[in-house]
Amino acid sequence: MRAPRVLPTLDEVDTGDHVCQVLAPSDDAIDRSRAFVADGALHGDKVLIVGPAPQAASEFAQLVLDPARLNGSLLSAVRREAATADREGFRSLRVLHHVMPDYRAQRNGEWLRSELDLEEFAADTGAMVVCAYSDGDWDLATLQQISCVHPHHLGSRPVSPAFRVYRTEQEGWTVTGTVDSDGAVTFGTILGTLLAHTPTVRLLCDNLEFFDASGMSALADAARCLPDRKVILHGTNETVRLAWKLSGFAVPDIPVVMAP
Known part of the structure; x- marks a missing residue:
């Protein structure tokens, strides 16, 4: 069973992990890439480094995939590499993914779709995916959003999101932590992104600690925007189900099912 955890070093990365690594300006990305490649050789893994070619040392340049030269999506590329x-x-x-800022992708939600795709890919195939973000290139609010869709974290600057959404079963996503006013917008964005590509989204909520009115409103809005889709929440307690009903969300035009 996959579960969120903090990794002290890249040596602790295991099969099926999807790690958010936050790099300080003083961290040597090339040195960390070198260690990642060495661990791959030690454990018999095929290594792929995703990032602009100039950032890679010549010693492992043949392992580098420049996202600017992709023929298709990043997900398609890593799936081909996994099959190989x-x-x-x-x-x-x-996979070591050096994520570079792309403000158009951030505005359009493409970066979030890519991270959710990689999370699903890692969980379903057993691949190891480390997404490295330089905190000098990203603001704290964005890093918090990024961390929400990574079950594992490693970095010099701790980032602890209020909630996480991660893949646990072939047809399910686990939600842990607290969804309140601070994270409601991000939660709604994640749900909308999932619903845009999946007819039915199943959320496993056994470890959801708190779900306030703003979180429920974000859930309702995301579901209402795509009425031909459905969200099913498993493991909700009686209080949450009653609050959903009393808030007026348990109506036919909001395709959400609250299940115990």
Whole structure:
């Protein structure tokens, strides 16, 4: 069973992990890439480094995939590499993604879609995916959003989101923590992104600590925007189900099912 955890070093990355690594300006990205490649050789993994080619040292330049030169999506590329790794007898695929700011992608929600795709890919295939963000390139609010869709975290500056949404089963996403006014907008954005690509989104809420009115409103708004889709929440307690009903959200035009 996958569960959120903080990793002290990249050496602790295991199969199926999707890690958010926050780099300080003083961190040497090339040195960390070198260690990641060495761990791949040690464990029999195929290594892929995603990032602009000039950032990579020549010693492992053949492992680098420049996202600007992709023929198709990043998800398609890593799936092809995972299939190749399996055919060639590697234990798994390990991906180090140096994420560069793309403000158009942030505005359009493409960065979030990409992270959710990578989370699903890691959980479903057993690949290891580390997404490295330089805190000098990203503001704290964005880093908090990014962390919400990574079950694992490593970095010199701790980022502790109020809630996390991560893949746990072939057709389910677990929600942990607290969804309140601070994270309601992000929660709604994540749900909207999932609903745009999946007819039915199943949320496993057994470890959801608190879900306030703003969180419920964000859930209702996301579901209402795509009435041909459905959100099913499993593991909700009686208080949450009653609050949902009393808030006026338990109506046919909001395709949300609250299940115990």
